[in-house]
Amino acid sequence: MVDAWHARVLKMYGRAIGRRRRELVTPALVMDLDLVRANIQHMMSRLSGMPAKLRPHVKCQKSPELARLQVEAGAIGVCTANVWEAIVMSRSGIEDVLIANEVVGREKIAALANAAREGNLTVAVDHPQNAEDHSAAVEAAGSKLDVLIEVDVGMGRGGVRSAEEAVSLARHIAKLSGLRLRGVQGYEGQCMLEPDRDLRIKKAYAAMDYIGTVVDDLAAAGFPCEVVSAGGTGTYDITGANPRVTEIQAGSYTFMDNMHGNLVPGFSRALTVLGTVAIQHGNTIVLDSGRKSIGIDFVLPTMLKYPFYKARYFAEEHALFDIDERCKLKLGDTVELTPGYAPTTVNLYDAYHVVEKDVVVDIWPIVPRGPGSGGMLMDCGMQGTP
């Protein structure tokens, strides 16, 4: 399966191998592997003296090749945002995969249960009904599933809303067959974009102090937590230093988009979109890398070489910049843009142009793309499903 994905994108984009990065057909997604490796190493060395281990979130990159690099560098496994990403990772040989999110819906639950026959999969739960559905599915599939109780630590998204609810859910899970409760997850998403570092530290500690009380209550009720999974790129060194936390779910550090790069120092911008100056009138240049080829959520993309220009706007196929004498770009030139937000950039592409020392050395698939199953339902033993 993994080789088939690679072969498919090599067929589509393989002619780019050997070209300089600025010579690609645009818009093109470019991954600077030298910088990615440096980012991975930097994260590992920053966490090396801390109590928490690293479990990179791969929702942004969606790449088995990258996940393997991270595990080889010392990550304990990966986490994903949905069941399809988890199945891809598991089938690619990643031995410990956490879906750091709830999986709801008959076919997705069945696909997870079937995949759990072959790989070590853990899923977050925050509702007794959902736990029952997982239990019934693994019974039917003849597999077993590990679970973490998700605790809302202030973001107000997924997660039980109190320690009492956590204990009650733990008691419920204990009665269900096929499920093993391993601990808790609490994603302090409300802290990630706090620009004031002191305030971010304060907020992240408050969130982890709270999950600590939930862990204590669970232990007192007979449910010791072997796993306390939390953190992201914005808090990795704060939450990672917290002795209550066993693993950090950071993901964006691998590529470092503008949203995170403006808040978290020490990592390089390793992902870009190559565009062409398709229109030039006076001081306005228009690139062909509009919002159908680059993620603009939260923070706007910038030109890698000219980060001081703020885009006027991003239309579907047009990115407008007003320039001055500092910028030497002219019609037909190519230019790299750093995404505002990497996850919604990557998801637009089939593949990465993998670059070392300025030259494309490989094409890596992005799997699974989009929100859906990407054709994996049949593959997961869901007979008759399109």
Ligand SMILES: Cc1ncc(COP(=O)(O)O)c(C=O)c1O
């Ligand atoms: C559950 C969960 N964990 C961790 C992360 C951290 O990701 P990042 O490092 O990209 O901020 C996210 C991001 O959305 C998330 O939803």
